[in-house]
Amino acid sequence: MSSAAGGKEVLLSIRGLTVEFRVPRGILRAVDNLDLDVYSDEVLGLVGESGCGKSVLAHTILRIVDPNGRIASGKIIFGGRDILSMSKEELRRFRWKEIAIVFQGAFNSFNPVMRIFEHMVDTTLAHDENAKKDEILKRSKELMRMVRLDPEAVLERYPHELSGGMKQRAVAAMAMLLDPKLLILDEPFSALDVLTQKFFLKTLVDIRRETKKSMIFITHDLAQVAEIADRVAVMYGGVIVEAASVEDIFYRPRHPYTRALLKAVPSIVGSVDELKPLPGPLPDPVNPPPGCEFHPRCPHRVEICSRVRPNLERVDDVSLVACHRWRELN
Amino acid sequence: MRWIFRKAALSLFTLFCAITINFFLYRMMPGNPVDMMIQQFLALGYSYEEALTRVSMALSFVPTAPLHEQYVSFLKGVLTGNLGYSIWLATPVATILGYGIPWTVFSVSISLVISFLLGIVLGMHMAYRRGSIIDKVLSFYSSITTAMPQNILGFFMIWVFAIQLKWLPASGPYSGVDPRVFNLDFVISVLRHAVLPILTYVLTTVGGWILTMKSSTISVLGEYYVTAAEARGLKDRRIVTAYVGRNAMLPLFTRFAIALGFMFGGVLLIENLFLYPGIGRFLNQAVYARDYPLISGLFLITAVAVVAANFMADLLYSRLDPRIRFE
Ligand SMILES: Nc1ncnc2c1ncn2[C@@H]1O[C@H](COP(=O)(O)OP(=O)(O)OP(=O)(O)O)[C@@H](O)[C@H]1O
Ligand SMILES: [Mg+2]
Numbered sequence: 287m288s289s290a291a292g293g294k295e296v297l298l299s300i301r302g303l304t305v306e307f308r309v310p311r312g313i314l315r316a317v318d319n320l321d322l323d324v325y326s327d328e329v330l331g332l333v334g335e336s337g338c339g340k341s342v343l344a345h346t347i348l349r350i351v352d353p354n355g356r357i358a359s360g361k362i363i364f365g366g367r368d369i370l371s372m373s374k375e376e377l378r379r380f381r382w383k384e385i386a387i388v389f390q391g392a393f394n395s396f397n398p399v400m401r402i403f404e405h406m407v408d409t410t411l412a413h414d415e416n417a418k419k420d421e422i423l424k425r426s427k428e429l430m431r432m433v434r435l436d437p438e439a440v441l442e443r444y445p446h447e448l449s450g451g452m453k454q455r456a457v458a459a460m461a462m463l464l465d466p467k468l469l470i471l472d473e474p475f476s477a478l479d480v481l482t483q484k485f486f487l488k489t490l491v492d493i494r495r496e497t498k499k500s501m502i503f504i505t506h507d508l509a510q511v512a513e514i515a516d517r518v519a520v521m522y523g524g525v526i527v528e529a530a531s532v533e534d535i536f537y538r539p540r541h542p543y544t545r546a547l548l549k550a551v552p553s554i555v556g557s558v559d560e561l562k563p564l565p566g567p568l569p570d571p572v573n574p575p576p577g578c579e580f581h582p583r584c585p586h587r588v589e590i591c592s593r594v595r596p597n598l599e600r601v602d603d604v605s606l607v608a609c610h611r612w613r614e615l616n
Numbered sequence: 617m618r619w620i621f622r623k624a625a626l627s628l629f630t631l632f633c634a635i636t637i638n639f640f641l642y643r644m645m646p647g648n649p650v651d652m653m654i655q656q657f658l659a660l661g662y663s664y665e666e667a668l669t670r671v672s673m674a675l676s677f678v679p680t681a682p683l684h685e686q687y688v689s690f691l692k693g694v695l696t697g698n699l700g701y702s703i704w705l706a707t708p709v710a711t712i713l714g715y716g717i718p719w720t721v722f723s724v725s726i727s728l729v730i731s732f733l734l735g736i737v738l739g740m741h742m743a744y745r746r747g748s749i750i751d752k753v754l755s756f757y758s759s760i761t762t763a764m765p766q767n768i769l770g771f772f773m774i775w776v777f778a779i780q781l782k783w784l785p786a787s788g789p790y791s792g793v794d795p796r797v798f799n800l801d802f803v804i805s806v807l808r809h810a811v812l813p814i815l816t817y818v819l820t821t822v823g824g825w826i827l828t829m830k831s832s833t834i835s836v837l838g839e840y841y842v843t844a845a846e847a848r849g850l851k852d853r854r855i856v857t858a859y860v861g862r863n864a865m866l867p868l869f870t871r872f873a874i875a876l877g878f879m880f881g882g883v884l885l886i887e888n889l890f891l892y893p894g895i896g897r898f899l900n901q902a903v904y905a906r907d908y909p910l911i912s913g914l915f916l917i918t919a920v921a922v923v924a925a926n927f928m929a930d931l932l933y934s935r936l937d938p939r940i941r942f943e
Contacts, residue, residue: 394840
């Protein structure tokens with residue numbers, strides 16, 4: 287699966303990934319037979335409504351699963367290796383060195399009894415026992431400046447002495463500590479006010495320009511995606527329903543869900559009177575509808591939609607869509 | 617630094633209040649202990665004047681003087697170490713305290729530390745291996761022993777280790793050695809005599825530490841920063857100690873301080889069963905003998921211990937948890 291598509295090299299390739307949780311009502315499928323590629327040197331925006339499985343997918347890429355969950359099937363290939371079949375020690379060395387993640391609740395990522403700098407030291411030493419403290423300090427300061435934090439004011443502080451926004455930025459800095467090949471950012475601005483969001487997003491765009499780092503940027507704010515992503519994957523009910531370049535997603539959306547999602551967003555396309563909330567609730571992940579997950583809410587559904595689940599079909603070099611009717615609806 | 621002084625001042629004030637309340641409560645109750653002491657002497661055939669002289673000698677104040685004068689001379693006594701005379705032992709209360717305190721401090725601090733450390737290790741282990749055999753066995757053990765009176769287990773220990781197996785002495789602080797000669801034989805004898813009381817204390821209290829540590833660890837394991845540390849590829853041992861253990865132990869220090877503060881009152885059953893000459897043993901006897909000056913002195917030392925332990929806990933806690941550090 288590392289073959290080139292559109293002349294780009296595949297960095298991360300997910301195939302047939304299914305993640306399930308045991309819940310009182312039964313088995314909840316948060317990710318359902320999902321396929322997704324991430325290319326080198328790209329920022330992939332991952333969007334979808336709350337609860338569609340974005341965070342679960344992101345965590346599973348680093349094989350982090352809540353105790354009541356399991357990875358039922360699938361492969362996650364990165365650099366020729368399947369993350370899901372690594373040994374414990376291999377996995378430990380892989381994490382953060384190859385792929386780092388900024389969690390959705392990133393501001394809670396720090397141990398309350400340790401200074402920020404001690405986290406940097408811990409993380410570096412876990413992957414390089416011979417690392418020197420002054421080198422770690424130098425690198426940490428560099429990274430703090432990169433996320434526009436004052437190194438002196440942050441590194442020697444305890445987590446509770448920083449604001450939520452400062453912590454989120456400090457985690458982003460820590461994510462780049464070992465220069466990973468892929469950075470996953472799961473709604474990195476969730477706890478910030480709009481102004482700080484804008485500022486941090488701009489910082490990230492700058493960092494992206496400077497470092498050329500590949501990223502998966504998770505959000506439900508399409509405006510943020512437009513600013514930072516090269517390509518967008520739209521997730522619905524535990525699967526990817528459409529993946530395409532940013533331009534295509536915004537101006538030539540193919541999946542009815544993508545269209546509905548765009549209509550629900552102000553300021554990107556259309557005016558406020560066109561703004562419509564998505565009709566109907568998300569599918570119940572414990573009892574998903576048969577056929578296409580979106581068909582109960584879809585204005586274009588036909589008989590086959592409620593019977594057969596559509597495959598993710600290749601539209602062109604970059605674009606993929608999972609809809610029985612994408613050809614006729616275009 | 618300044619808050620340490622403020623804390624220290626507050627502790628002293630608390631202690632002062634406890635002593636004061638204790639003094640007035642007893643002096644103002646009808647049928648109060650001082651009157652009872654006079655009655656005791658009258659019953660022995662002394663005249664009222666003689667009884668009064670005897671009681672005044674035992675106490676550090678004159679019971680017929682106005683209350684505020686009594687209080688002032690009582691306070692003076694506390695400050696100068698004159699706590700009165702024990703009626704039952706005819707010895708200065710301060711001397712008795714000086715004799716009993718080392719035995720209790722020695723046996724209880726060892727017990728407490730062992731119990732605390734064992735509880736932390738086992739509790740954490742159980743939190744990590746929930747549902748395992750060890751978890752089930754220790755949970756069961758903890759719930760029955762925390763409800764069991766210490767002297768029942770103590771009897772059992774004496775029966776097994778002292779009577780049946782004859783491995784260890786059943787009672788007393790030492791035997792067959794001269795306590796005035798501090799040598800290896802003395803130390804060995806003291807240690808051998810301390811084994812059963814310590815074991816009894818540990819076995820009956822470790823369950824509480826285990827259960828607290830287990831639930832504390834479980835809640836820390838659910839914290840984001842633990843998952844975050846795993847995501848960063850930290851080694852298990854580092855996560856267990858610096859991330860999980862360190863944070864899970866924080867609430868236990870408060871408990872530790874409380875247990876330390878109540879060490880003099882908390883070993884009454886054990887010290888009496890093993891005839892161990894600590895504060896608990898004297899307290900028991902003093903109550904039976906209605907030895908008011910001694911009871912009052914024992915109360916004083918307990919109050920000092922509680923207040924001092926709380927003060928130390930505050931200092932220690934602020935070292936361990938940066939969130940409550942005031943500088
Ligand atoms: N440990 C768990 N046990 C049970 N269900 C879970 C667990 N973790 C996630 N889920 C369920 O999996 C589904 C996907 O959750 P996820 O957190 O990935 O959503 P999300 O797309 O990230 O949403 P948001 O945008 O709100 O962050 C949800 O239905 C959620 O309830
Ligand atoms: Mg999420």
